[in-house]
Amino acid sequence: MAQLDTREKLAILADAAKYDASCASSGTVKRDSRGGKGVGSTEGMGICHAYAPDGRCISLLKILLTNSCIFDCHYCINRKSSNVRRARFTAQEVVHLTLAFYKRNYIEGLFLSSGIIRSSNYTMEQLVEVARALREDHDFRGYIHLKTIPDADPELVRQAALYADRVSINVELPTVSGLERLAPEKSATRIEGAMKDMKLGIEDGKDARKKYRSAPKFAPAGQSTQMIVGADAANDGDIVMRASQLYDRFALRRVYYSAFSPIPSPSAVLPLKRPPLMREHRLYQSDWLMRFYGFKPREVVSAAGDDGMLPLDIDPKLAWALKFRDSFPVDVNKAPREQLLRVPGLGTKAVKRLLQSRRWRAITLDDVARLTVSIAKVRPFITTSDWRPTLLTDRADLKTLVTPRETQLDLFAG
Amino acid sequence: MADPADIAMLRDGPMIGAHHVTLASEDDFDGWRDAARGLAEAGVPPSAIAWQVDGGERDLFGGPETEPPPPGPSFAVPRAFVDLARTVICHRDPERFALLYAMLLKLRSNKQALEDRADPLVDRLEGMAKEVRRDAHKMHAFVRFREVEDDEGPRFVAWFEPDNHIVRREAGFFQRRFANMRWSILTPELTIHWDGQNLTEGPGATRAEAPDGDPVEETWKTYYASIFNPARVKVKAMTKEMPKKYWRNMPETALIGDLLAGAQAREAEMIKRSTTVTATTPRPTGNLDASWAALKAEAARCTRCELHQCATQIVFGEGPLDAAIVFVGEQPGDQEDLAGRPFVGPAGQLFNAALEEAGIDRTQAYVTNAVKHFKFVQRGKKRIHSKPDTSEIEACRWWVDRERELIRPPLTVALGATAARSLTGKTVTISKSRDAPLTLADGGECWITVHPSFLLRLPDEQVRREERAKFVADLQRIRKRAEALAA
Numbered sequence: 090m091a092q093l094d095t096r097e098k099l100a101i102l103a104d105a106a107k108y109d110a111s112c113a114s115s116g117t118v119k120r121d122s123r124g125g126k127g128v129g130s131t132e133g134m135g136i137c138h139a140y141a142p143d144g145r146c147i148s149l150l151k152i153l154l155t156n157s158c159i160f161d162c163h164y165c166i167n168r169k170s171s172n173v174r175r176a177r178f179t180a181q182e183v184v185h186l187t188l189a190f191y192k193r194n195y196i197e198g199l200f201l202s203s204g205i206i207r208s209s210n211y212t213m214e215q216l217v218e219v220a221r222a223l224r225e226d227h228d229f230r231g232y233i234h235l236k237t238i239p240d241a242d243p244e245l246v247r248q249a250a251l252y253a254d255r256v257s258i259n260v261e262l263p264t265v266s267g268l269e270r271l272a273p274e275k276s277a278t279r280i281e282g283a284m285k286d287m288k289l290g291i292e293d294g295k296d297a298r299k300k301y302r303s304a305p306k307f308a309p310a311g312q313s314t315q316m317i318v319g320a321d322a323a324n325d326g327d328i329v330m331r332a333s334q335l336y337d338r339f340a341l342r343r344v345y346y347s348a349f350s351p352i353p354s355p356s357a358v359l360p361l362k363r364p365p366l367m368r369e370h371r372l373y374q375s376d377w378l379m380r381f382y383g384f385k386p387r388e389v390v391s392a393a394g395d396d397g398m399l400p401l402d403i404d405p406k407l408a409w410a411l412k413f414r415d416s417f418p419v420d421v422n423k424a425p426r427e428q429l430l431r432v433p434g435l436g437t438k439a440v441k442r443l444l445q446s447r448r449w450r451a452i453t454l455d456d457v458a459r460l461t462v463s464i465a466k467v468r469p470f471i472t473t474s475d476w477r478p479t480l481l482t483d484r485a486d487l488k489t490l491v492t493p494r495e496t497q498l499d500l501f502a503g
Numbered sequence: 504m505a506d507p508a509d510i511a512m513l514r515d516g517p518m519i520g521a522h523h524v525t526l527a528s529e530d531d532f533d534g535w536r537d538a539a540r541g542l543a544e545a546g547v548p549p550s551a552i553a554w555q556v557d558g559g560e561r562d563l564f565g566g567p568e569t570e571p572p573p574p575g576p577s578f579a580v581p582r583a584f585v586d587l588a589r590t591v592i593c594h595r596d597p598e599r600f601a602l603l604y605a606m607l608l609k610l611r612s613n614k615q616a617l618e619d620r621a622d623p624l625v626d627r628l629e630g631m632a633k634e635v636r637r638d639a640h641k642m643h644a645f646v647r648f649r650e651v652e653d654d655e656g657p658r659f660v661a662w663f664e665p666d667n668h669i670v671r672r673e674a675g676f677f678q679r680r681f682a683n684m685r686w687s688i689l690t691p692e693l694t695i696h697w698d699g700q701n702l703t704e705g706p707g708a709t710r711a712e713a714p715d716g717d718p719v720e721e722t723w724k725t726y727y728a729s730i731f732n733p734a735r736v737k738v739k740a741m742t743k744e745m746p747k748k749y750w751r752n753m754p755e756t757a758l759i760g761d762l763l764a765g766a767q768a769r770e771a772e773m774i775k776r777s778t779t780v781t782a783t784t785p786r787p788t789g790n791l792d793a794s795w796a797a798l799k800a801e802a803a804r805c806t807r808c809e810l811h812q813c814a815t816q817i818v819f820g821e822g823p824l825d826a827a828i829v830f831v832g833e834q835p836g837d838q839e840d841l842a843g844r845p846f847v848g849p850a851g852q853l854f855n856a857a858l859e860e861a862g863i864d865r866t867q868a869y870v871t872n873a874v875k876h877f878k879f880v881q882r883g884k885k886r887i888h889s890k891p892d893t894s895e896i897e898a899c900r901w902w903v904d905r906e907r908e909l910i911r912p913p914l915t916v917a918l919g920a921t922a923a924r925s926l927t928g929k930t931v932t933i934s935k936s937r938d939a940p941l942t943l944a945d946g947g948e949c950w951i952t953v954h955p956s957f958l959l960r961l962p963d964e965q966v967r968r969e970e971r972a973k974f975v976a977d978l979q980r981i982r983k984r985a986e987a988l989a990a
Contacts, residue, residue, distance in 0.1 A: 095722065096721070096722050096725045099722060099725050099726055099729065100725050100728075100729045101729075103725075103726050103729035103730045104729040104730075106730070107729070107730050107731070107732045108732070121679035121680060121682065122679065122680060122681065122682040122683055123678075123679060123682040124682075125682070125683065126683055127683065128680065128681055128682075128683065128684060129680065130676075130679045130680040132676075132679075134640075136640070136643050136644045137644055137744060138644050138645070139644075139645075139727065139745065139753065139755055139756075140740070140741040140744050140745040141727065141730060141731040141732075141741065141762075142731055142736055142737070142738060142741055142759055142762050142763050142766065143731055143732045143733075143735045143736060143737055143741075144735070144736075144737025144738070144739070144740025144741050145732075145737075145740075146744065147727065147730060150726065151730060161790055161793065163794070168790075169790070170790035186722070189719050189722070190719070190722075190723060190726075192648065192650070192659060192681070192684060193647060193648045193649070193650070193659070193717065193719060193720075193723070194646050194647060194648050194661070195647070195723050266801060266804070269797065269800070269801070270797045270798070270800075270801050271797075273793055273797055348735070366735055366737070442620040442621075443620075445618050445619075445620050446618075446619050446620045446621040446622075448618065449615070449618065449619040449621075449622075450619065450621060452621065456621035459621060459623075459626055460620060460621065
């Protein structure tokens, strides 16, 4: 086969990496390039340097080291039996590409993953080498996210965490049976074992930093994971419960969802049709409800329909409010924060502002309107000094009043 | 556009003895603070001050600089206001100086005035600050450097057009990030340069002064096009975060039109290719076998209908996965249920004999059932076969479909009405449909004939012989058809 040049390889290996949802560059320690010899800074907030027409942010150079793989996971475009073109970067090529992009302000850093070649340990060594060269040879101080290989030697994973800001291991599928069926060589116990080790490593690293300022930083942006939605039979309820369990057990920063998209030459056991993209969005919203709005996983699940699926036409918070109308209306002048957060249409910021403002004045409906995006959505669920939703929460057709209107049928909606 | 409430706030009161303040630059916070402090201490109302920027357009009623008013008692403002004012000063709205001053006066009488987020003035200022912060954030994101060589080595130059007066404010970000690079950012209002040691300023520039290309941009565009997933198109989400006004200075955005046009076609082709290509090209057997084994293992835990509760085990299909013919029976019987294999009981023996007569090698065919668990009623010690109902057929159809998806047989034979129902999804009369094949949803042919157990149940010897001959004749025709399809 003819030698591929860097651009050809980049086309293949970026294409192969696009099914990883995460592109976050946030949540790490503050640092910059002053006093060093390289480039790079991280200032807490992530930066999205561009947006692709799929609506996703491009923050990191997200590539695979190679898309050759000895595994045969059915949902994956890079599986052994797939007939995609294969390519492989050398560690040096990735380092140069990262630096060239970074210096032109295209990216925040690197998100490196890989197909498994030869063995898990060999692959992991290659990933670690890229991170090492960036950090040590080039004094690169931007963001690095490494995907770790579950079966790799714990010492290699530890090294990865010392160079990277964030490490992740994908749980791949929400159910164990789904994993058995679609990723026969992967094992849920091994994946979870690796996540547990990482969690302990991060905790130890934090403890050490408390005692000695010079202790090395260990994955300062924590660990995350991803699962594919719509490739197996798990419903939204299962997924929400699984995600919350993962958050609890492994102290994850994020659980990413990736709506299964039809991949070229898929395996025969997969559905050909993609799940609606909206489903992914609703799952993220439910994720937010648990992380920022004080919802218990059980409560989110109770907002789902009888089939365990979250409604696609309205967001899960509104669905919950419509189901549990006895919790409303909420008095914005008196209710505690937890209760205000349950009101559909009131976000965390709006609630914070309401709490701040009501120390100075009796909140009127106009005030609420100024602090929120859509007063129509909020109105039925609150009382203010000049507003009372008479019987509104008892109306059978309330859902139609607060559901956002369809503007135009979306050609590309699933 | 100013809110009427703000205008009232700013313009009320007599315009007597108007004060004129000239600031050094658009983002001259220190100048504003010094002037505003003196005016506020003297209690000058907002309406009596005309703010202007040196070199900017002069107020229509602008007069000469006026003497500062006699000082009054000083007062302190909260830290949060200083931060807010530093940010709002960078906003493009010429009213910002006056609005900030109005807020300052408000704070003089009420130190906590800033906490009342529902107050229209606070809301307006917070809104302006938000715009400035967003503009700054977009500057961090969308500045694109191009590399040029000069006497001292490589230098990185960018052309950027911010909405607000943020360049000086944001210089620090680039300084921290690219401390060891030499770089310049050119904007229409101001240029800033970093030489690795010092930050210097220059007058505004034009686009023509910036370099017009960089070879790495082609690589970056390759990345941009490749990371885009054509199976999901969300233009609104893209333009919300990357408004079109920024596009002209970002090399990768030139690709967006083509990517969108190609996306639909690419996805449609992807689905088409995966159905057609995989149907004709043999797939590596390793994967196929593993998939089938995984499917069988999964089926062993099936609880899709009630039948799994009483049956001994699931009876999954068996045979080569590249079989030319798939036979689908009704459901396992007593002996199949115990053995875990299809067609091993009395009906199975009859089936084997008929296949042999028709010249079909059973070991070359894939044999399975429409319903995979034994359904029966217990009579004494005997388990009497009972016909599966529609819901059970429907529940189990999922497995049959998966089996056929793996094998993709050109020819499927439905043995009996239950199998025909499972394969076609409707009720068929065997006598009417056994002569010609039907086409299934995946394009394969479906032949329908009787179930061997039907022959066992016929009481009349003569009729049984006739029906058996017909069954064998059906099988012969099927064999010939399979051979024709394979050729």
